[in-house]
Amino acid sequence: MxxxxxxxxxxxxxxxxxxxxxxxxxxxxxxxxxxxxxxxxxxxxxxxxxxxxxxxxxxxxxxxxxxxxxxxxxGHGEPALVEAMVRQAQTLDHVMFAGTTHRPAVELAERLTALAPGDLSRAFYSDNGSTAVEVALKIALQAHQRTGHPERTVFVALEGSYHGDTFGAMAVGDPDPFFAPFQQFLFEVRRVPADAGALEAALEDLGPRAAGVIMEPLVQGAAGMWMHGADFVRAARESTSRRGLYLLADEVMTGFGRTGSLFACEQAGVAPDLLCLAKGLTGGMTPMSVTLATEELFDLFLSNERAHAFFHGHSFTAHAIGCAVALASLDLVIERNVxxxxxxxxxxxxxxxxxxxxxxxxxxxxxxxxxxxxxxxxxxxxxxxxxxxxxxxxxxxxxxxxxxxxxxxxxxxxxxxxxxxxxxxxxxxxxxxxxx
Ligand SMILES: Cc1ncc(COP(=O)(O)O)c(C=O)c1O
Missing domain, CATH: 3.90.1150.10 (Aspartate Aminotransferase, domain 1)
Known part of the structure; x- marks a missing residue:
């Protein structure tokens, strides 16, 4: 009908x-x-x-x-994804990911790190966009501690930004109108418009307290599809690199072709230190997310002390069905030039x-x-x-x-x-x- x-x-x-x-x-x-x-x-x-x-x-x-x-x-019900899902469910549905591994998770990490801009060589899995952002924020903060800069705690985020609904993601998101009831519980963030001068001034002002910049490159979705140019993304990379700060790209919405390139960062020729992906990662069929990180960040957590590990994980981290569906979706993205x-x-x-x-x-x-x-x-x-x-x-x-x-x-x-x-x-x- x-x-x-x-x-x-x-x-x-x-x-x-x-x-x-x-x-x-x-x-x-x-x-x-x-x-x-x-x-x-x-x-x-x-x-x-x-x-x-x-x-x-x-x-x-x-x-x-x-x-x-x-x-x-x-599109919904894409047969190739349904097939991948069924095949994987019949083989290995899920296994806890601490101390184990499986083919779909390894293959997906290899594929994503090969396709991602720059030298993002490590994939940390979680299950939605908000947790992908939490992971990126926590890696950045702990990395600063590992390099002897525990004072680097304040992120610069954009006006209107939305990064999810968990507490860290809320903190870097613009409180208006979603997070007002929780504002008193959120950590300090410096908020600027998508303007290179404003960003530079905020980082300058924060000085040794600056931890990094988080942004939705090219399109700020929940803000109302606000769009900024590739120049601004490049300026953010330059401002952070010059100071040894991290650039966190939240491509939860923009990833996998939405902006006309596989990742929005590509259009700016920018490689972030941390890249958050979810939503289109599985073609939208199963909940799944991943935070890609540089080898340099991964290496900072290597130690003889267990306490220096990145203590973060979810029941469904690297869910095998999600990984298999994501692999099938990536094939389609490439084959069909999505x-x-x-x-x-x-x-x-x-x-x-x-x-x-x-x-x-x-x-x-x-x-x-x-x-x-x-x-x-x-x-x-x-x-x-x-x-x-x-x-x-x-x-x-x-x-x-x-x-x-x-x-x-x-x-x-x-x-x-x-x-x-x-x-x-x-x-x-x-x-x-x-x-x-
Ligand atoms: C840019 C961005 N980051 C993070 C999120 C949060 O993702 P999720 O709803 O899967 O937690 C969203 C959701 O719309 C988003 O658009």
Whole structure:
């Protein structure tokens, strides 16, 4: 069944007993992320997914134009990934990773370190973007202690940055609006705009207390798809290198082709000291993340004393199924040239939006690779927590597309499999939001 217009869709939801029963049970037992249950209407009950399409319990089909929180790289249910998952589950599902190893983890580490910029030669596995960031922060801090600089404790981070929801990741993220309740528990961070001069001044001012710089290179996702140039990434590398500080690149969102290159850092010709990857690492099929580190950092932890080890790990570190799926996804990324495909998809969306958005209804149409965004000119939509956000999401669903505007920012970040007809629908829905 195709997506329906607004009234028909509401009638269908109301009359579908299976969807209604599931939603009622959800309401009674589930606590959803980033959701104000007191305000937000019933969740959309999803029954299955294939390619760019989500099939709802009530039979409607909608296009996943945001790749399910930026994870689904090739599209849902990609057969090569399903096959890798099943094969691995039948061979070795999981084994604790302290004191053991397995082929998928070793092969994935080899592949990633070969593809990553610079001499990132060590892979430390965890299971989501936030933990990949925690690992990077902790490695950097402990490395400074190991080199006799325990005073190097303050990271410089960007205004608007988002690095995840665990405590370290929250600390380096911009507190507004997500982390305000926790601010008093977060460690000190110096926050600057994405400007080389401001970054340099902050590092200068921190002097011996500076630990390093953490950034989402090229695109700051949750901030509202803020985009900065490769020059700034290069400037951050130069400023940190000159002072012997670490550059932490959080490519949890930008990795695996989203920006038109395999990693965003490549476009700046920059090699970070620590690179955080998640989301698209497994093509979005299983939770999995990795923090890549230089050999120099790894060597700093070598010692005859056990206490000098990097004491961090999770139950599912280097999950064998996740690693196998990630390997299959990497094959597809290379075979299909996913960075180029996403860049082309993004270019087509941008071109259509340029032609169809009406002057005065939008601001700052922008694109990096497969990520296309604009801001609504409507003042009622400003701010991440603007009441209109919920209405905008509803409107997009009514047009058969899953969009999740970030405050006044409407954006698309579809999977690489998006077909022409689907692309048209995504553009139509984005244009409708600008007209609402
Ligand atoms: C740049 C960036 N870093 C870290 C994270 C956190 O990832 P996760 O939600 O998997 O913990 C996100 C999530 O959106 C992100 O965009």
């Amino acid at each position: 195709d997506s329906l217009n607004s009234n028909a869709a509401k009638d269908l939801v109301a009359s579908d007993p299976i969807a209604q029963d599931l939603i009622a049970r959800d309401r009674a037992s589930v606590w959803h992320p980033f959701t104000q249950a007191g305000l937000e209407r019933d969740p959309i009950a999803v029954a299955s997914a294939r390619g760019a399409t989500l099939v709802l319990e009530d039979g409607r089909e909608i296009i996943d134009a945001v790749s399910s929180w930026w994870t689904s790289l090739h 960075p180029r495909v996403l860049d082309e998809v993004g270019a087509r969306i941008e071109e259509r939006l340029l032609a169809e958005l009406r002057t005065g209804r939008y601001l700052k149409l922008r694109r990096t690779g497969g990520i296309v965004a604009f801001d609504l000119a409507d003042p009622k939509s400003q701010g991440y927590l603007a009441d209109r956000t919920l209405e905008l999401r509803r409107l997009a669903i009514d047009h058969g597309v899953l969009l999740r505007p970030l405050g006044s920012t409407v954006y698309a970040m579809p999977p690489a499999c998006l077909a022409d007809a689907e692309l048209s629908k995504v553009v139509d829905a984005m244009v409708q939001l600008s007209e609402s």
